Amino acid sequence: MTADFDYDVGVIGGGPAGSTLAAYLARAGISTAVFESETFPREHVGESLVPAVIPVMRDIEIIETIEKAGFPRKYGAGWTSADRRPIANLDFSVDSHTLGHAEISYEEREQPGVDRVYAWHVDRGRFDQILLDHARGLGAEVFSGTRVNRVDFTDPARPVLQTKTGDRRDPVRVRMVADASGRQTMLGSQLRVKVPDPVFNQYAVHTWFDGLDRRALATNPRDADFIFVHYLPLVDTWVWQIPITETITSIGVVSQKQRIRAAKDDLSTFFWDSVGSRPELAKALRDAEQLRPLKAEGDYSYAMRQITGDGMVLIGDAARFVDPIFSSGVSVAMNSARLAAKDIIAAHALGDFRRERFDNYADTLRRGTRIWYDFISMYYRLNVLFTSFIHDPAYRIDIIRMLQGDVYDAEEPEALKAMKEYVAAVEADPTHLWHGHLGNLRAESAAALF
Amino acid sequence: MLVESRDSVVKELTRYIQDELLSGDRSAELTTETPLLRWGILNSIDTARLVGFIRERFGVRIPPADIVEKNFRDIGCIADLVASLSGSEATNDR
Numbered sequence: 001m002t003a004d005f006d007y008d009v010g011v012i013g014g015g016p017a018g019s020t021l022a023a024y025l026a027r028a029g030i031s032t033a034v035f036e037s038e039t040f041p042r043e044h045v046g047e048s049l050v051p052a053v054i055p056v057m058r059d060i061e062i063i064e065t066i067e068k069a070g071f072p073r074k075y076g077a078g079w080t081s082a083d084r085r086p087i088a089n090l091d092f093s094v095d096s097h098t099l100g101h102a103e104i105s106y107e108e109r110e111q112p113g114v115d116r117v118y119a120w121h122v123d124r125g126r127f128d129q130i131l132l133d134h135a136r137g138l139g140a141e142v143f144s145g146t147r148v149n150r151v152d153f154t155d156p157a158r159p160v161l162q163t164k165t166g167d168r169r170d171p172v173r174v175r176m177v178a179d180a181s182g183r184q185t186m187l188g189s190q191l192r193v194k195v196p197d198p199v200f201n202q203y204a205v206h207t208w209f210d211g212l213d214r215r216a217l218a219t220n221p222r223d224a225d226f227i228f229v230h231y232l233p234l235v236d237t238w239v240w241q242i243p244i245t246e247t248i249t250s251i252g253v254v255s256q257k258q259r260i261r262a263a264k265d266d267l268s269t270f271f272w273d274s275v276g277s278r279p280e281l282a283k284a285l286r287d288a289e290q291l292r293p294l295k296a297e298g299d300y301s302y303a304m305r306q307i308t309g310d311g312m313v314l315i316g317d318a319a320r321f322v323d324p325i326f327s328s329g330v331s332v333a334m335n336s337a338r339l340a341a342k343d344i345i346a347a348h349a350l351g352d353f354r355r356e357r358f359d360n361y362a363d364t365l366r367r368g369t370r371i372w373y374d375f376i377s378m379y380y381r382l383n384v385l386f387t388s389f390i391h392d393p394a395y396r397i398d399i400i401r402m403l404q405g406d407v408y409d410a411e412e413p414e415a416l417k418a419m420k421e422y423v424a425a426v427e428a429d430p431t432h433l434w435h436g437h438l439g440n441l442r443a444e445s446a447a448a449l450f
Numbered sequence: 451m452l453v454e455s456r457d458s459v460v461k462e463l464t465r466y467i468q469d470e471l472l473s474g475d476r477s478a479e480l481t482t483e484t485p486l487l488r489w490g491i492l493n494s495i496d497t498a499r500l501v502g503f504i505r506e507r508f509g510v511r512i513p514p515a516d517i518v519e520k521n522f523r524d525i526g527c528i529a530d531l532v533a534s535l536s537g538s539e540a541t542n543d544r
Contacts, residue, residue: 384494384495384498387495388494388495388498388499389498391495391498391499391502392498392499392502393502393506394502394505418514421513421514422514424514425513425514425515425517426514428515429515429518431518431519431520432515432517432518433487433492433494433497433517433518433519433522434494434497434517437494
């Protein structure tokens with residue numbers, strides 16, 4: 001007897017979310033096809049990982065391959081600033097060495113399921129290819145250069161992927177679909193469940209530099225291979241510094257959309273004017289060689305009204321994207337794949353792929369992304385709080401936990417509750433000593449919509 | 451209760467601000483009335499550190515809503531705040 005479907009699961013997109021899910025499913029003996037519109041390797045933003053990817057890498061047994069690939073190890077994170085704005089409503093300045101300088105090492109906190117004290121910085125071209133090849137090696141079928149234009153849900157028990165490879169169009173029948181199409185949000189757009197985030201209207205303009213003196217920009221030269229976030233003395237604007245190889249460094253400016261508009265969408269003017277506000281940063285960059293044209297990532301943050309349905313789940317960026325400040329992208333991708341895989345494997349055993357089979361996934365991801373979202377909101381709304389909490393022994397470990405990406409399988413961290421309490425108090429009282437530090441970005445509620 | 455008297459709170463606060471926030475600089479004599487905010491001795495990060503110190507040393511948690519100008523103007527104000535939050539009866543008149 002021939003089955004009336006081609007694969008159990010059709011995965012749209014072969015980035016970290018799609019390949020991780022395919023790896024889990026293939027290992028469980030579920031027939032899986034991945035449709036990737038591009039041919040790897042291809043460039044991609046989102047190069048810094050957090051340790052929360054490690055339990056997932058161990059699950060799918062890719063961690064030794066990642067180790068062998070020789071990506072720079074990321075032992076921690078640092079923040080620098082040249083902030084001399086008057087603080088509170090009193091007109092005194094702040095020492096540049098006290099405000100906004102902070103560093104954390106991952107090894108300061110033991111993390112469940114994590115057997116090393118570092119994550120990695122990765123060239124996403126190589127990293128994503130390694131993951132996809134791994135999924136293929138485990139038995140998933142991978143179609144490269146094949147785009148999924150839409151999914152026909154006429155019979156929710158037998159979705160049909162409308163694929164296109166060059167000029168060829170092939171319908172592919174499956175029992176369920178996982179959308180891992182990233183910021184393209186294939187199903188979110190098709191089903192009109194995508195909602196732009198009104199708060200985080202951030203843009204990024206980024207490129208790679210060769211020969212950048214990372215030590216010159218680190219708070220401590222020993223930690224030059226940390227990820228660094230350099231605050232610029234411009235509202236809600238910061239720069240990422242991510243080691244890609246021994247000599248290559250990824251640099252991106254993240255700011256609000258209107259500032260890029262004000263530069264008449266001229267990326268070069270915007271980029272160099274922005275970094276120019278930190279002269280030592282601008283000089284280090286000018287002394288290095290820019291390797292790629294500047295690239296913009298726009299339409300930043302969004303949520304979905306639903307991330308599961310009959311015969312479908314949305315994972316990774318296809319489910320939610322907020323802001324890259326804490327390097328959450330690949331971690332959300334791989335952990336959402338882990339959580340979704342668990343429900344899909346159970347659904348497969350029952351032969352039932354209806355929406356309620358994916359409730360665990362939706363609930364857990366909702367809890368995790370809410371913590372991320374709130375943490376990011378607090379960060380933008382009252383940055384001084386973030387810095388002071390890092391320096392406060394009562395909260396430091398909790399902050400590190402969130403920076404490790406350890407948010408899915410636990411309750412809301414105490415530090416986050418305290419941050420919310422602070423922000424409310426600071427907002428309410430103009431004589432609060434931190435009132436003058438309030439940022440422009442203001443999230444009214446932790447809007448996890450799904 | 452870790453707070454014995456307002457005097458000892460004043461002494462501890464003065465020592466902490468002198469040693470930790472002013473890095474041991476004793477060129478300016480700190481009194482209970484030295485205007486910490488106006489003179490820029492306490493910036494926002496320092497305020498956070500001081501709040502942490504008070505929690506560690508006296509077991510007194512200062513609620514976020516109390517971190518306002520009138521409570522941090524000088525060491526006297528801060529000592530009063532600590533005393534009132536600790537519920538100590540040792541609070542002297544100023």
